[in-house]
Amino acid sequence: MASLLVGLLLLPLGTIAFVxxxxxxxxxxxxxxxxxxxxxxALYNGSMEVEYQVIGxxxxxxxxxxxxxxxILLIMERRRSDGVHTVxxxxxGDYMICFDNxxxxxxxxxxxxxxxxxNPQGDEEPENWSEVVEPDELLDIKFEDIKESIEGMKxxxxxxxxxxxxxxxxxxxxxxxxxxxxxxxxxxSAVNLGVMVSVAFLQVYLLxxxxxxxxxxxx
Numbered sequence: 001m002a003s004l005l006v007g008l009l010l011l012p013l014g015t016i017a018f019v020x021x022x023x024x025x026x027x028x029x030x031x032x033x034x035x036x037x038x039x040x041x042a043l044y045n046g047s048m049e050v051e052y053q054v055i056g057x058x059x060x061x062x063x064x065x066x067x068x069x070x071x072i073l074l075i076m077e078r079r080r081s082d083g084v085h086t087v088x089x090x091x092x093g094d095y096m097i098c099f100d101n102x103x104x105x106x107x108x109x110x111x112x113x114x115x116x117x118x119n120p121q122g123d124e125e126p127e128n129w130s131e132v133v134e135p136d137e138l139l140d141i142k143f144e145d146i147k148e149s150i151e152g153m154k155x156x157x158x159x160x161x162x163x164x165x166x167x168x169x170x171x172x173x174x175x176x177x178x179x180x181x182x183x184x185x186x187x188x189s190a191v192n193l194g195v196m197v198s199v200a201f202l203q204v205y206l207l208x209x210x211x212x213x214x215x216x217x218x219x
Contacts, residue, residue, distance in 0.1 A: 021048075025114040027055075030062065030101045032108050037098040040115055042069075042090040047118040050097060053082040056110030063100035069093025079103070 021041055030036055042048050054060045064083055066075040068091060075085050087095070101109050 021046075021115075021117045023114070023116050025112070027110065027112045030057075030099055030109045030111050032104045032106055033102055035098060035100040035102055037096055039094040039096055041094050042087075042092065042117070044092040045089040047086065047088040048090050048095065049084065049086045049116040049118075050113065051082075051084045051116070052099070052111060052113035054080075054109050055112050057104075058107035059104070060109075062109055062111060063098075063103070065096075065098045065100070067096040067098070069095060 021043065026038075028036065040048070050066060052062075052064060054062055059079075060081045061079040062081075064075065064077045064080060065073060066085060066087070067073050068087075070091065070093070074087065077083055097113070099109075099111055099113075
């Protein structure tokens with residue numbers, strides 16, 4: 001059974017010092033005939049949501065299992081393409097999250113999964129920002145957040161406009177090229193048709209001339 005580390009968020013089983021878990025996501029390639037397991041630390045009496053989806057590979061399905069730090073199998077699903085599961089409350093330790101593709105002998109799977117945590121706040125942590133931030137400072141923070149969001153949206157809109165302008169330029173170039181090719185094809189088609197008609201009249205005239213000469217010789 002293989003295990004992988006996802007930054008500082010997915011920790012190996014047996015870790016003694018637990019860190020504050022944070023939301024994380026990962027996309028990985030699951031080979032055919034293999035199982036991959038990940039270990040995620042959770043705190044006591046919190047909430048952990050696991051969401052997964054198979055986004056590539058034949059069948060778009062895997063086997064999924066979730067095991068508690070004490071070894072209790074909470075969830076076992078077979079041949080599923082997606083799923084959302086919430087563990088509440090959690091026990092302290094490393095949860096084992098496994099994706100199994102052993103039933104497939106050829107096709108590898110591309111799997112995306114996400115972990116979302118809702119941890120209880122301790123007594124030392126304030127219930128809201130108003131306990132540690134003055135009203136004026138809180139207002140400034142909100143204004144800064146709104147300003148950053150607007151600026152980010154503006155930059156994305158400008159980028160979208162640039163991409164649309166570039167696409168229109170490519171479309172105009174291709175359309176002009178096609179129209180130019182169409183005019184050229186029509187011109188040469190008319191020339192070829194004229195040559196063919198001229199050659200046909202010339203052949204008829206030559207044949208008629210030969211027959212007229214033979215009649216004159218006989219007379």
